Amino acid sequence: xxxxxxxxxxxxxxxxxxxxxxxxxxxxxxxxxxxxxxxxxxxxxxxxxxxxxxxxxxxxxxxxxxxxxxxxxxxxxxxxxxxxxxxxxxxxxxxxxxxxxxxxxxxxxxxxxxxxxxxxxxxxxxxxxxxxxxxxxxxxxxxxxxxxxxxxxxxxxxxxxxxxxxxxxxxxxxxxxxxxxxxxxxxxxxxxxxxxxxxxxxxxxxxxxxxxxxxxxxxxxxxxxxxxxxxxxxxxxxxxxxxxxxxxxxxxxxxxxxxxxxxxxxxxxxxxxxxxxxxxxxxxxxxxxxxxxxxxxx
Amino acid sequence: xxxxxxxxxxxxxxxxxxxxxxxxxxxxxxxxxxxxxxxxxxxxxxxxxxxxxxxxxxxxxxxxxxxxxxxxxxxxxxxxxxxxxxxxxxxxxxxxxxxxxxxxxxxxxxxxxxxxxxxxxxxxxxxxxxxxxxxxxxxxxxxxxxxxxxxxxxxxxxxxxxxxxxxxxxxxxxxxxxxxxxxxxxxxxxxxxxxxxxxxxxxxxxxxxxxxxxxxxxxxxxxxxxxxxxxxxxxxxxxxxxxxxxxxxxxxxxxxxxxxxxxxxxxxxxxxxxxxxxxxxxxxxxxxxxxxxxxxxxxxxxxxxxxxxxxxxxxxxxxxxxxxxxxxxxxxxxxxxxxxxxxxxxxxxxxxxxxxxxxxxxxxxxxxxxxxxxxxxxxxxxxxxxxxxxxxxxxxxxxxxxxxxxxxxxxxxxxxxxxxxxxxxxxxxxxxxxxxxxxxxxxxxxxxxxxxxxxxxxxxxxxxxxxxxxxxxxxxxxxxxxxxxxxxxxxxxxxxxxxxxxxxxxxxxxxxxxxxxxxxxxxxxxxxxxxxxxxxxxxxxxxxxxxxxxxxxxxxxxxxxxxxxxxxxxxxxxxxxxxxxxxxxxxxxxxxxxxxxxxxxxxxxxxxxxxxxxxxxxxxxxxxxxxxxxxxxxxxxxxxxxxxxxxxxxxxxxxxxxxxxxxxxxxxxxxxxxxxxxxxxxxx
Numbered sequence: 001x002x003x004x005x006x007x008x009x010x011x012x013x014x015x016x017x018x019x020x021x022x023x024x025x026x027x028x029x030x031x032x033x034x035x036x037x038x039x040x041x042x043x044x045x046x047x048x049x050x051x052x053x054x055x056x057x058x059x060x061x062x063x064x065x066x067x068x069x070x071x072x073x074x075x076x077x078x079x080x081x082x083x084x085x086x087x088x089x090x091x092x093x094x095x096x097x098x099x100x101x102x103x104x105x106x107x108x109x110x111x112x113x114x115x116x117x118x119x120x121x122x123x124x125x126x127x128x129x130x131x132x133x134x135x136x137x138x139x140x141x142x143x144x145x146x147x148x149x150x151x152x153x154x155x156x157x158x159x160x161x162x163x164x165x166x167x168x169x170x171x172x173x174x175x176x177x178x179x180x181x182x183x184x185x186x187x188x189x190x191x192x193x194x195x196x197x198x199x200x201x202x203x204x205x206x207x208x209x210x211x212x213x214x215x216x217x218x219x220x221x222x223x224x225x226x227x228x229x230x231x232x233x234x235x236x237x238x239x240x241x242x243x244x245x246x247x248x249x250x251x252x253x254x255x256x257x258x259x260x261x262x263x264x265x266x267x268x269x270x271x272x273x274x275x276x277x278x279x280x281x282x283x284x285x286x287x288x289x290x291x292x293x294x295x296x297x298x
Numbered sequence: 299x300x301x302x303x304x305x306x307x308x309x310x311x312x313x314x315x316x317x318x319x320x321x322x323x324x325x326x327x328x329x330x331x332x333x334x335x336x337x338x339x340x341x342x343x344x345x346x347x348x349x350x351x352x353x354x355x356x357x358x359x360x361x362x363x364x365x366x367x368x369x370x371x372x373x374x375x376x377x378x379x380x381x382x383x384x385x386x387x388x389x390x391x392x393x394x395x396x397x398x399x400x401x402x403x404x405x406x407x408x409x410x411x412x413x414x415x416x417x418x419x420x421x422x423x424x425x426x427x428x429x430x431x432x433x434x435x436x437x438x439x440x441x442x443x444x445x446x447x448x449x450x451x452x453x454x455x456x457x458x459x460x461x462x463x464x465x466x467x468x469x470x471x472x473x474x475x476x477x478x479x480x481x482x483x484x485x486x487x488x489x490x491x492x493x494x495x496x497x498x499x500x501x502x503x504x505x506x507x508x509x510x511x512x513x514x515x516x517x518x519x520x521x522x523x524x525x526x527x528x529x530x531x532x533x534x535x536x537x538x539x540x541x542x543x544x545x546x547x548x549x550x551x552x553x554x555x556x557x558x559x560x561x562x563x564x565x566x567x568x569x570x571x572x573x574x575x576x577x578x579x580x581x582x583x584x585x586x587x588x589x590x591x592x593x594x595x596x597x598x599x600x601x602x603x604x605x606x607x608x609x610x611x612x613x614x615x616x617x618x619x620x621x622x623x624x625x626x627x628x629x630x631x632x633x634x635x636x637x638x639x640x641x642x643x644x645x646x647x648x649x650x651x652x653x654x655x656x657x658x659x660x661x662x663x664x665x666x667x668x669x670x671x672x673x674x675x676x677x678x679x680x681x682x683x684x685x686x687x688x689x690x691x692x693x694x695x696x697x698x699x700x701x702x703x704x705x706x707x708x709x710x711x712x713x714x715x716x717x718x719x720x721x722x723x724x725x726x727x728x729x730x731x732x733x734x735x736x737x738x739x740x741x742x743x744x745x746x747x748x749x750x751x752x753x754x755x756x757x758x759x760x761x762x763x764x765x766x767x768x769x770x771x772x773x774x775x776x777x778x779x780x781x782x783x784x785x786x787x788x789x790x791x792x793x794x795x796x797x798x799x800x801x802x803x804x805x806x807x808x809x810x811x812x813x814x815x816x817x818x819x820x821x822x823x824x825x826x827x828x829x830x831x832x833x834x835x836x837x838x839x840x841x842x843x844x845x846x847x848x849x850x851x852x853x854x855x856x857x858x859x860x861x862x863x864x865x866x867x868x869x870x871x872x873x874x875x876x877x878x879x880x881x882x883x884x885x886x887x888x889x890x891x892x893x894x895x896x897x898x899x900x901x902x903x904x905x906x907x908x909x910x911x912x913x914x915x916x917x918x919x920x921x922x923x924x925x926x927x928x929x930x931x932x933x934x935x936x937x938x939x940x941x942x943x944x945x946x947x948x949x950x951x952x953x954x955x956x957x958x959x960x961x962x963x964x965x966x967x968x969x970x971x972x973x974x975x976x977x978x979x980x981x982x
Binding site for chain 2: 055056057059060064065068069073074075133134136137138139143152177178179181182184185186187189190191193194195198199201202205206209210213214218219220222236237240
């Protein structure tokens with residue numbers, strides 16, 4: 001992944017030095033381009049779905065009314081909602097396909113692929129990490145040696161699977177109620193409404209608080225971890241953050257494969273602008289939800 | 299009848315006739331009668347002995363006149379049994395042949411009363427003044443041939459009276475020319491009047507003639523209070539025949555006024571002109587010119603400085619242009635020098651507009667007026683005075699389009715009626731102007747649209763709390779139904795109608811949903827979005843649960859393209875779901891859903907449009923789903939929250955450590971290079 005435009009960038013790097021980090025140092029590539037693109041798509045579609053959906057869920061609040069009108073009315077908001085639902089499901093499907101390709105590339109069966117040590121699947125090590133983490137939190141031990149995927153990352157990952165399934169299926173019911181009631185009783189639409197709405201509340205609430213804290217707000221990453229967009233992390237930071245993975249890669253000698261040039265500062269800046277927009281939208285949504293649930297609930 | 303004219307009677311020799319023999323026979327009998335009665339009195343036969351001669355002439359006032367008396371006619375007359383000397387009293391006891399200047403026959407001896415009346419009347423007075431035009435008894439009644447009045451051949455039989463009177467009172471006659479008689483074309487008018495027509499064309503002898511109104515003997519001018527046609531007497535004159543006339547005039551004139559306050563009433567002839575009497579009112583300008591002689595002056599003022607000027611043009615263009623001044627300003631006495639000095643009371647419109655004034659008196663306006671409240675409007679405050687126009691005249695303040703402004707004079711916010719008002723309806727004029735009624739009236743110029751008076755009535759305005767009020771809860775649907783008939787018909791059959799639902803609770807009426815004054819177009823968003831709150835005022839639970847569903851939520855966002863109460867339940871024709879005709883009955887519900895959801899089916903209609911997840915008994919599935927989802931949500935957040943909160947202090951600590959290590963690393967990097975091994979981490 002080494003850039004052959006190194007020379008061009010060097011000049012830019014000098015003039016746009018904004019980070020205290022040493023830019024010239026090679027960085028560790030953590031996320032592939034596809035994963036990063038998919039995550040950006042997820043962010044955009046998730047926030048759009050949350051905003052448009054919330055106008056209905058919290059229709060009794062002033063901000064929902066304003067938001068709904070900003071979207072161009074409840075019908076347009078509905079079209080936006082369904083469009084991004086398709087985008088999200090598309091991203092999800094793309095991800096599944098990419099996994100399947102990766103499995104084939106690695107010549108593994110689904111079982112060996114899923115249960116390989118570096119896969120997203122929970123394993124025994126995660127249990128140990130969880131226990132050790134709690135011990136660390138309580139001052140009863142050192143910080144665990146986290147590996148490629150921590151247990152909270154895996155939790156977030158599978159939360160998406162669960163969410164896509166639950167919100168997606170109820171969403172389709174609400175999208176085509178006349179069709180679905182050919183097979184199902186009418187009250188299923190009421191049930192679907194409750195599940196869709198509450199599961200969405202759980203998802204937004206979780207992503208914009210817990211996920212945001214875990215990845216961006218926890219003091220060691222504060223205010224933002226841009227690795228999901230840049231895909232790369234300074235090697236020094238990586239060594240401290242994922243000691244187990246680093247050790248593993250160092251021992252296997254594969255670490256060279258993941259060392260890449262950092263992005264020029266203008267790209268970093270663009271990433272940060274996007275990140276800030278996503279974060280602040282998420283936080284605003286949290287504030288609105290709290291306001292709606294506590295001060296305007298009826 | 300005191301004339302003492304000298305008459306000379308010339309006797310001429312009898313002509314021989316073919317019946318000479320017969321005459322001789324009669325004469326013989328005649329003479330024998332005379333012989334036998336000579337000692338008693340002068341018999342009629344004595345007189346007729348000479349006076350049956352058709353050629354017999356005498357003299358009176360130097361004029362030669364016929365003194366022939368038709369014995370046959372005399373015998374048929376009412377005076378058949380009366381002696382000649384009873385009337386020709388001055389010949390009593392005189393010998394034959396009697397003196398020449400015999401006085402006119404005297405009626406007084408028998409007809410004392412008639413004679414007295416005659417003497418008081420215009421005719422008698424004129425006769426006393428030796429007016430040649432003055433009629434004597436004989437002028438009307440005849441002399442020896444006077445027939446009973448009920449004999450059609452009588453000179454004073456009803457059918458003949460118009461001709462009899464007309465012989466002197468016809469147009470262009472010396473009487474009409476010489477005397478000031480305010481009426482003209484009397485005979486012509488009379489003959490065309492309902493009275494004249496009845497008498498002359500229909501032969502109704504009971505129809506009134508001249509003498510019926512003017513009296514036969516004491517004919518007096520209408521200015522004389524003793525006259526039968528004086529203003530004060532005319533009613534009793536007319537009611538001689540029209541005895542129960544007040545019953546047919548009750549719509550116009552209250553019954554008791556005829557007896558109690560006859561002076562405030564217009565008299566018969568104010569409306570039914572003399573001689574022209576018809577069932578309809580006649581144009582007349584009785585005393586208007588006399589009034590305007592003073593009141594036509596712009597500078598005319600009362601003692602208090604109030605202008606008494608009457609704009610004649612305004613009056614002429616008004617609804618009352620054909621009403622005489624004195625009909626409203628009653629109490630005028632034309633026989634006075636200042637006829638209006640008899641006017642003491644204000645104009646009482648009830649004299650003609652009895653029913654309306656009755657209503658007004660019961661209205662809040664009238665009630666306040668009766669209390670002398672200075673804020674109370676009187677008739678003229680709304681209708682104007684001399685320039686009063688009909689409500690169909692666009693210039694009238696009571697013309698439909700002008701009514702809101704008329705009422706606004708007092709009822710606009712800040713004006714006197716609005717200030718004393720304590721209810722909840724404010725800015726009514728502004729609200730009305732914005733309303734569908736107000737826009738229709740004032741912007742589209744639809745004069746048939748409801749104005750203030752259509753709902754509140756024009757004269758019977760009462761507060762809505764009054765059960766009599768047109769805007770009382772119980773009357774509102776009928777008031778609105780006056781125009782919105784079809785809606786009222788539907789509403790009366792609906793669950794909201796007191797005719798259908800018997801309950802102690804208050805049922806809704808039109809204005810509960812449509813408001814009283816700011817009645818909005820029902821096809822506009824403002825109305826559509828408000829209706830849920832209107833229904834929700836009573837159906838609070840069901841409205842709340844509506845807002846838990848998609849329909850309600852979209853409505854709440856301010857959009858109308860979603861089902862609202864009336865889209866499913868109907869607006870005015872709301873029926874219980876058990877009623878097959880209900881929009882939500884088993885038969886109709888799918889069709890109702892299909893209005894929006896074209897693909898709706900039976901199971902689709904099973905969607906709970908008022909579902910709530912708070913009721914485990916009614917909606918167990920929804921309740922437990924929500925319960926489960928909330929559990930999941932709370933559980934996840936609690937666990938994740940604990941994890942995060944525990945992490946936070948460690949993370950802060952770790953950040954410091956990280957910074958320390960990285961800065962140390964930077965320092966090291968300056969000396970030992972990039973590839974130095976990472977600091978040792980404790981391995982697990």
